[in-house]
Amino acid sequence: MTTHEVTNQVPPLRDHDVAAYAPLLEGLEREGAGWAEPELRELGKLAGGEQAQEWARLVERNHPILHTHDRYGHRIDEVEFHPHWHDLMKVAVEHGVHAAPWRENRAGAHVARAAKLFVWGQTDAGHLCPISMTYAAVPALRANAELANTYEPLLSSPVYDYGLRVPSGKKGLIAGMSMTEKQGGSDVRVNTTTAKPAGDGSYVLTGHKWFTSAPMSDLFLTLAQAPGGLSCFFVPRVLPDGTRNAIRLQRLKDKLGNRSNASSEIEYEGAHGWLVGEEGRGVPTIIQMVNLTRLDCAISSAAGMRIGVAQAQHHATHRSAFGAKLIDQPLMRNVLADLAVEAEAATVVGMRLAGATDRAMAGDESEAMFRRLGLAVSKYWVCKRAPAHAAEALECLGGNGYVEESGMPRLYRESPLPSIWEGSGNVAALDSLRAMAKQPESVEAFFGEVELASGADPRLDEAVAKLRKQLSDFDDIEYRARRVVESMALVLQGSLLHRHGHPAVADAFCASRLDGDWGIAFGTLPSGVDTEAILARSATQG
Known part of the structure; x- marks a missing residue:
């Protein structure tokens, strides 16, 4: 007689097309990148396949190792990665997730790339850090035409060419950024790293950086104090003569x-x-990079929400309790539908901002103004929602979700990072206020976007009116910044869902997020919401 018969266990979610997600594909078409769907679907099958998921598991379990010296005592400052890190990087680069828009230069290129990031980001989020920085470095680098002419074709090359060699001699490059110092964090204006002219066109940099990710990148955009003030510099790991630049890796961070x-x-x-740009113009130069990585923060958070919903819904579909499948239990349906609504709202706003990026890059000033404010607002809110979303999705799997083998702890650990990266919650909220104060036309562009759904739902109309009232009172506004920005994010998502989402999702969103009767936890949707339609839209496909 066996004592270990396995029953009522959920099969792994494998070999499904991660790109087969209606909000993503609809956004791809709507924002002008329908031409990219075949490649996106190909990437989606790779991302949902057993091989890529195993790569992701192994690279997360086998952390990078720092080697400061070789066996003979020579300083080398290299990081050893698990071999599958390079497999993940290779796929990302070959599919243009790193910098294809700068190479393709066609309408919808930034949208296509954002969708690919959403899809491939559902493998391992860690390797997407250098991928995102490479994408974002290009417009900042253009502040030095000579450097851009030499290195932009290599940054946008579809070849992953790993190893520390002279950058100009490689087939493809990866870029990073190096800004944060221990005394300042986000307050980069108090950076103490110095840059002194060397007399040959270069500068000599001396100082400490507290947080530089992906240190094996070929080059970094970094901030340092030049004679003319805080400035942006192009700093390669290997100098043109083939010698290692004096960049010392002190230690690797032991991260959550x-x-x-x-x-x-x-x-x-x-x-x-x-020097990249002018002396004293370091922040305006590198902020071009930061704004693009902020978009990736929002997209990555949306991708994480999609992972959580997919895993939770898959589990509930196959797991029984108290005589019925979990997904047929009313309260579990409420939880899953609420998670699905949040994920769709995050996806639709992410794709809209990617479309605004495309059009802003093409010279559309109105879209640039909408993007300026909409991105700051959405970066704050979408990234802020991700940890609570991941925690609830994990709980849907019960104790199984708390076990590493489920993959849910990895999702949970990853979820706070996009909210911290490129300016934590307070920085993003205050940046939204700054955008409104310095560029009032961004407020007009924002409301112009939101009011395209005017009359679609009285709850949305009332929330927009309330928001206008909030913005008319600037007393104590910094103290209230988070609440104001949250309201802005919610009305933007509500407007987009009513115009472009599924009617059941839009109704559930407004009935909960905008009607004043929203519970604190997920799973507090009011009665009358069409959970059947919401869950059918969210279900994974092969």
Whole structure:
């Protein structure tokens, strides 16, 4: 007689097309990148396949290792990654997730790339850090035409060419950024790293950086104090003469999540860099990079929400309790539908902002203004929602979700990072206020977007009117910044869902998020919501 018969256990969610998600595909078409669907579906099958999921599991479990010296005592400052890190990077680069828009230069290119990030990000989030930074580095680098002419074709190349060699001699490059210092964090204006002219066109950098991710990147955009003030510099790991630049890796950070990716403290011990932009214009130069990585923060959070919903709904479909499938239990349906609504709202706003990026890059000033404010608002809210979403999705699997083998702890550990990266919650909220104060036309563009859904739902109309009242009172507004920005994010998502989403999702969103009767936890949707339609839309497909 066996004592270990396995019953009522859920099969792994494998070999499904991650891209087969209606909100994503609809956004792809709507925002002008329908032409990319075949490649996106190909990438989606790779991302949902057993091989890529195993790569992701292994790179997260086998952390990068720092080697400061070789066996003979020579300083080498290299990081050793698990071999599957390079497999993941290779797929991302070959599919243009790193920088295809700068190479393709066609309408919808940034939308297509955002959708690919959403899809491939459902493998391992860690390796997407250098992928995102490479994408974002290009417009900032253009502030130095000579450097851009040399390196932009290599940054946008579809070839992953790993290893520390002279950048100009490689087939493809990966870029990073190095801004944060221990005394300042987000307040980069108090950075103490110095840059002194070397007399040959380069500068000599000396100082410490507290948080530099992906230290094996070929080059970094970094901030340092030049004679003319805080400035942006192009700093390669290997100099044109083939010698290692004096960038010392002091240690790797032991992080909560994002474990496959190395994040380091570095010392510039007389490292050489070249000015990008003008002296004293470091922040305006590198902010072009930051704004694009902020978009990726929102997209990555939306992708994480999609993982959580897919895993939770798959589990509930196959698991029975108290005589019925979990997914047929009314309260579980409420939880799953609420999670699905949140994930769709995050996806639709992410794709809309990717479309605004495309049109802003093409010279559409109105779209640039909408993107300026809409991105700051959405980066705050979408990223802020991700940890609570991941926790609830994990709980849907019960004790099984708390076990590493389920993959849900990895999702949970990863979920807070996008909210911290490129400016934590307060920074994003205050940046939204700054955008409104410095560029009032961004407010007009924002309301112009939101009011395209005017009359679609009285709850949305009332929330928009309430928001206008909130914005008319600037007393104590910094103290209220989070509440104001949250309201802005919700009315934007509600407007987009009513115009572009499924009617059941739009109704559930407004009935909960905008009607004043929203519970604190997920699973508090009011009665009358069409959970059947919401869950059918959210179900995974082969």
